[in-house]
Amino acid sequence: MTTMRLDDLRQYSDVLRSRHGQAVTVRFVEPRDAEALQNYFRSLTTRSRYSRFLGAASELPPSELDRFIHVGEADRFSVIATMLVDGRETIVGEARYAFDSETAAIEFGLSIDDRWQGHGIGEALLKNLECRAASFGAVRIFGDTLRSNDAMIALARKSGYAFTNTPGDWKLTRFQKQIHVEPQEIPCASWRLAAVSPSAMSSLAV
Secondary structure (H helix, E strand, C coil): CCCCCCCCHHHHCEEEECCCCCEEEEEECCHHHHHHHHHHHHHCCHHHHHHHHCCCCCCCCHHHHHHHHCCCHHHEEEEEEEEEECCEEEEEEEEEEEEECCCCEEEEEEEECHHHCCCCHHHHHHHHHHHHHHHCCCCEEEEEEECCCHHHHHHHHHCCCEEEECCCCCCEEEEEEECCCCHHHCCCHHHHHHHCCHHHHHHHHC
């Protein structure tokens, strides 16, 4: 199980690379991001918002936005992928994931700004989520999406996910992947550290 410190979330940020080598920072959402995150969702196309929320929505309801910006409650976490655009930190993607200790599974959903799709950001973000899942000791990671969401289905297929029916909803398809990574082998340094035991963490500090 991860030994995350929720009072110091910035240490769990990761710098990924787009297909063209641009730096993409993935970090936990903070309360100060509320307005920027809402603007991000508003800027998505109607089709992208429908695919992300599995229904019509022009923005996040206040109660849902509040859940997005409070990390760690009920083992639910939200991250944003940001890039420097004209010198300003700009949200280009987001993901929300939850850990179920009874099934040792991570469920997630993500979106990428329509203007930045095709840059490899979704693939990089998905690999990062797999690192985060491994740090929890998860044995499986999965998501559900509309059968019409060709972009997400293509991303999941390219990333090695298997497909099955979503229980109880014929409009959705489930994509899932087994996690076969030991904590010391997690390919994201910050999450490898988060996954080690407190005693191991002490030995690393010596």
